[in-house]
Amino acid sequence: MGYAFTSDDVAFLRSDAGIAALTEVNALPLTDATRLRDVGVARRLLGENFAPVVETVLLRRRALSKLDQADGWLFTDDALQQATASTVARHRAQRFKGRDVHDVTCSIGADLQALNEVAARCLGSDLDPVRLAMARNNVPDTLVVRADALRPVSKATAVTADPARRDSSGRRKWHPQDFVPPLDELAEVYAGTDLAVKCAPGIDFAVAPWADEVELVSLDGAVREACLWTRGLATQGVSRRATVIHGTSSWTITDASPDDCPVAPPGEWIIDPDGAVVRAGLVRHYAALHGLWQLDERIAYLSGDKPPAGIRAFRVLEHAHYTEKAIKSLLKTRGIGRLEILVRGLDIDPNTLRRRLKLAGPDEATVVLTRIGAKPVMVLCRAERT
Known part of the structure; x- marks a missing residue:
């Protein structure tokens, strides 16, 4: 679960004193061998503020392998776990190029950052005030507001969502009706809107008959996500797509391609x-x-x-x-x-x-x-x- 950040923690981390504390703690090794000693040093230096500072330093180090701009960002543990890898986020954002887009579950802003690079205008919203404060730090040039994803606050925009798939104890949720917001309710609310929903790759696609195109994306050999595309965001004539990204190169294949394939014994x-x-x-x-x-x-x-x-x-x-x-x-x-x-x-x-x-x-x-x-x-x- 990690440390439970508060709004006051975020305010401190964004202050001059907080930034100085983060710099000081980041100079500590914080390895498995030194962590107890280093945490003790941080506690003596920072008093009651040591916990959010140490946790942020550790999360930033973890984020380096996933996000391009982790230095200076703020995270919670579970938000970082669900955040889209920057390479995958940029790939998905391309379908929104030149459009107005609303990320209705923006969390800490990982997808919002990628959208901000290509969309005409971006809006982010979430219900969690701590994550919203972190998103304002992480993507400062984008408007972020508090709103329920199931109560639209924007018009004439494409919409993207990444429903939460863990409960308050950190356990993974497997049933789409248990997502936050629930998958079917999300689809119903935005039935007339161009919608993209990021899901775990193991989802049973039969639970989303409203999706016009399902795209599976892998990054460097690991399947990272399924994205459910609707209406104008989907590709005409395509219902299933696989996109494979390795480093800076990628390729894709769809069910619109021929599938004439013989069955035969092993060759070379x-x-x-x-x-x-x-x-x-x-x-x-x-x-x-x-x-x-x-x-x-x-x-x-x-x-x-x-x-x-x-x-x-x-x-x-x-x-x-x-x-x-x-x-x-x-x-x-x-x-x-x-x-x-x-x-x-x-x-x-x-x-x-x-x-x-x-x-x-x-x-x-x-x-x-x-x-x-x-x-x-x-x-x-x-x-x-x-």
């Missing part, structure tokens, strides 16, 4: 599509785009004679029917002492299996365990960056 390479592609249900579309095929029509692993450029793919060494006895023999024969285990379609825990294999040898490999029809299959591979 095994390809494990990006999680956004899998989650968006676009494995066949991705295969068709790159001249690949499926091993089984219900399994997301693909194969081909040439992998797409710029991915981590797996060069096939050999494949056979899978049994634990057979894989032990194969790995022993090849002298495999370090093994990556990838599994789809079989009830196998990689960590449990690895312990039982008792690996020994100088070489390393990847084994793909899956099924083709009802038959369990093992594909021994060497991972390579294409």
